[in-house]
Amino acid sequence: MSEDIKNAIQDLGQTFNEFKKVNDERLEQIEKGDSTVANDEKLAKIEAKMDSYEEMNQKLTTAEANAEQIKEQVSKIQTMVTRPDSGFESKQVDEYLNAFDTYCRKGLEGLDVAEKKALTVSNDSTGGYLAPPEYVRELLKTITEISPIRSIARVRSTGARSIQVPKRDGQFAAQWVSESGTRSETTGWTVGLEEIPAHEMYALVDISEQDLEDTVFDLEAEMQSEFAEQFAKAEGTAFVSGNSVGKPHGFMDHSGVTHINSGDADQVTADGLISLVHNVKSDYSRNGTFVFNRTTLAAIRKLKDTAGQYVFQAGMSLQGGVTNTVLGMPYVEATDMPSEGANTFPVAYGDFRRAYMIVDRVNLAVLRDPFTQATTGNVRYIARKRVGGQIVQAEAISKLKCST
Numbered sequence: 236m237s238e239d240i241k242n243a244i245q246d247l248g249q250t251f252n253e254f255k256k257v258n259d260e261r262l263e264q265i266e267k268g269d270s271t272v273a274n275d276e277k278l279a280k281i282e283a284k285m286d287s288y289e290e291m292n293q294k295l296t297t298a299e300a301n302a303e304q305i306k307e308q309v310s311k312i313q314t315m316v317t318r319p320d321s322g323f324e325s326k327q328v329d330e331y332l333n334a335f336d337t338y339c340r341k342g343l344e345g346l347d348v349a350e351k352k353a354l355t356v357s358n359d360s361t362g363g364y365l366a367p368p369e370y371v372r373e374l375l376k377t378i379t380e381i382s383p384i385r386s387i388a389r390v391r392s393t394g395a396r397s398i399q400v401p402k403r404d405g406q407f408a409a410q411w412v413s414e415s416g417t418r419s420e421t422t423g424w425t426v427g428l429e430e431i432p433a434h435e436m437y438a439l440v441d442i443s444e445q446d447l448e449d450t451v452f453d454l455e456a457e458m459q460s461e462f463a464e465q466f467a468k469a470e471g472t473a474f475v476s477g478n479s480v481g482k483p484h485g486f487m488d489h490s491g492v493t494h495i496n497s498g499d500a501d502q503v504t505a506d507g508l509i510s511l512v513h514n515v516k517s518d519y520s521r522n523g524t525f526v527f528n529r530t531t532l533a534a535i536r537k538l539k540d541t542a543g544q545y546v547f548q549a550g551m552s553l554q555g556g557v558t559n560t561v562l563g564m565p566y567v568e569a570t571d572m573p574s575e576g577a578n579t580f581p582v583a584y585g586d587f588r589r590a591y592m593i594v595d596r597v598n599l600a601v602l603r604d605p606f607t608q609a610t611t612g613n614v615r616y617i618a619r620k621r622v623g624g625q626i627v628q629a630e631a632i633s634k635l636k637c638s639t
């Protein structure tokens with residue numbers, strides 16, 4: 236661990252101790268009816284400093300899960316793109332990469348006969364060419380690194396339009412029986428199939444013609460960065476609140492996910508968070524993760540349980556890689572989660588890897604459009620990919636509702 240990280244961890248611990256001291260003073264002032272203006276200003280400055288370390292905390296929280304996800308995805312994608320029906324089995328990697336780079340820089344007219352033959356045309360009406368396997372792997376790796384829900388959900392790759400996964404709708408109940416008693420059939424166990432379709436989304440990137448003419452310009456890196464950011468933002472919203480109409484079905488929109496009230500009309504409470512954790516079965520809770528946005532995190536930092544202990548604890552420990560926690564459990568910031576407010580659901584908790592599945596369709600098509608932005612000296616690139624997301628085990632997570 237670098238000295239910079241060690242220093243940051245130590246500084247965070249000191250900052251949180253100062254936060255608790257000032258907040259305790261503020262709470263005492265509220266009880267006495269005194270003004271809290273001075274301490275409110277102090278808290279705002281301290282919270283801003285704590286927020287500056289939150290990005291590091293989130294990276295530590297998701298690092299292990301991301302590493303596992305990326306390794307698994309890259310392995311599966313590698314297998315899929317070398318299958319006989321993938322379109323890449325007869326192409327030399329360097330040959331395809333060079334042809335794809337030429338197409339992106341110069342368009343169809345810049346391709347010679349051999350390069351045109353090397354490329355695989357997208358099999359849909361919008362045209363374009365399939366991005367090389369290595370390009371797709373790096374793009375998905377970047378998306379996984381910056382997408383918070385991907386870091387805690389289960390992710391699968393497919394070359395089909397959808398996948399079907401087994402769904403348990405009930406289970407057997409064990410029965411007692413005497414030595415010579417009749418063993419009647421137990422009922423309740425049913426298994427169905429949950430279909431998760433891969434929905435289409437697209438991203439646009441405009442790059443100047445001058446940059447494209449500059450051979451030193453890293454076109455591949457620029458496109459990957461832009462596409463990954465746009466895709467991650469769009470899918471992040473859908474994984475949280477998507478309504479399944481032409482997009483993934485978000486876990487907050489699923490009717491099968493239960494909820495529990497916070498005990499306050501428009502705020503998250505410590506008792507509410509404790510009840511939320513206990514609303515999830517132990518088998519799921521042992522791998523539980525909280526999900527909320529940064530505004531909600533700021534409110535949670537100030538909460539105490541009935542014993543006077545803060546539910547938020549500063550982590551990022553030098554030993555064991557412990558991160559910041561709420562009630563001893565890790566949390567992930569998701570921008571698209573609702574904030575506190577009457578009848579809103581600002582917090583979700585549970586084992587998301589068992590509750591939510593994300594499906595990536597491997598193929599990525601890129602279309603070069605030299606006309607739309609021609610008057611501005613830019614060339615537009617349109618990337619299309621397909622991704623699905625859906626609850627597969629609703630009982631593994633639960634939501635907290637701001638309500639009495």
